[in-house]
Amino acid sequence: MAIDVDAARQDTRGTAHATHLDSAGSSLMPRPVADAVVAHLRREELVGGYAAAAEAAERLEAVYSSLARLIGSSPGEIAVLESGSTAWAAAVSRLRPAAPRVLLGRTEYWHNVLVLRRLARRDGLELVVLDDDAHGQVDVAHLRRELDRGDVGMVALTHVPMGGAQVQPAAEVGRACRAAGVPFVLDACQSAGQLPLDVQELGCDVLVGTGRKFLRGPRGTAFVHVRRELLDRLEPELSERRSPARDAGEGRARLLESWETGVAARLGLGRAVDHALELGPEPIRDRVRALAESLRGRLAALPAVQVHDRGLVRCGIVTFSVRDRPPDRVQAHLAGQRITVSTAPLPPPAAEQVLDPAPEHQTVAVRASVHYYNTEEELDRLAAALS
Incomplete structure (x- = not known):
């Protein structure tokens, strides 16, 4: 059964205040x-x-x-x-x-x-x-x-x-x-x-x-x-x-x-x-995955944006970078438009860097993570803010 997105948003007070795309960091709690x-x-x-x-x-x-x-x-x-x-x-x-x-x-x-x-x-x-x-x-x-x-x-x-x-x-x-x-x-x-x-x-x-x-x-x-x-x-x-x-x-x-x-x-x-x-774990998975793929398509269409996501099976986390813009600056720019994202390190390329997780070995990306209460209109907002 498909998720009733309107009901989910009515049950989530935070959706009225900002576009929240940081469920991988800390999601919005539902009212109950x-x-x-x-x-x-x-x-x-x-x-x-x-x-x-x-x-x-x-x-x-x-x-x-x-x-x-x-x-x-x-x-x-x-x-x-x-x-x-x-x-x-x-x-x-x-x-x-x-x-x-x-x-x-x-x-x-x-x-x-x-x-x-x-x-x-x-x-x-x-x-x-x-x-x-x-x-x-x-x-x-x-x-x-x-x-x-x-x-x-x-x-x-x-x-x-x-x-x-x-x-x-x-x-x-x-x-x-x-x-x-x-x-x-x-x-x-x-x-x-x-x-x-x-x-x-x-x-x-x-x-x-x-x-x-x-x-x-x-x-x-x-x-x-x-x-x-x-x-x-x-x-x-x-x-x-x-x-x-x-x-x-x-x-x-x-x-x-x-x-x-x-x-x-x-x-x-x-x-x-x-x-x-x-709600059901399967309907949640299906909506989150569809929203994430939709967001990747929007971001890939922006000339200055590079999407970093890999994997045969992908989830609701979308990582990307903006040419000539540090990730924390992109995050701050989006926050100024009431769009909440975060930053996260990408997996290191070398085994020895995995065993030594030092900041100098990390490549950091912007991280947008969708949930079932997000909408296509909110994804449009993010893409517009980046363009």
Whole structure:
């Protein structure tokens, strides 16, 4: 069923104030999500944080069920944290590879690379950057050759890079990892909310997502799925994380959580997930993809604009540059016309630059990221502002 765009915009207060093309950074919350956050804060104002949390216990527990439905997981395999980077590091740091080599893609998120470098120093690991194929996606044939060596302890992949449109062939990677018995960690922070996700089909052992991007949740929310067979390898780092209920097994993934957290934001995350499920992940994907391709066509028609997107399968992120104009200047120019975009580094061309994500190695582009509440008229506005 097609998405009712007019209804979606009426439900999104921010669309009346600006053309928002930055869902890859932080999307606009729908009205029910913002209302859920504010309502809980008002309750905390009246009765205090602990009493308000106790009243919301059933709704808080339902957040895990909603997330499980979103990604084909189970509530006991999910933890809710405060950021995608924190969630990724918390899970990966506790799942020590059983073999010395860790494989990662060229589009791996820079914070993930820094965590892997720290683990490599601590545990004597070797980090191996996989080749890209001709389409700018991870070369699955290269992955299989590396797995055939038999000394791989983990494979890490970012599903959608922060500075690119390509959707990595995660399901193919997952099948290869399952066949080799190697844990597969998928960073889905840019894909959760704009693409359908199913951890069984993807074959990932760990999946990390964030709330503020395409899921349209509040800032300060993220989640991580850890496959049940790996849960016994999780141990808390802080004493405040341990509780008998979490140690008991069914909710063991929650050992990754901190006890003290923002309850209002968690409730907002749950409402955002329910909102996405009500619309349907497939209709969201189809509209986002169509809008992004429409925008690429507009930008490609402008003589001074170069579109950088690659990939056999592309998503709602569109990266481009304007001749003789620095990306931050383009961003500021558009902001002056109430058009919100961001900037992001493009994937580095060399493997050694992936392992050393320093600013001097980065080529930065302008990033426009559409969502289902955007319109063709807003894309026209962006193209006109650039021309």
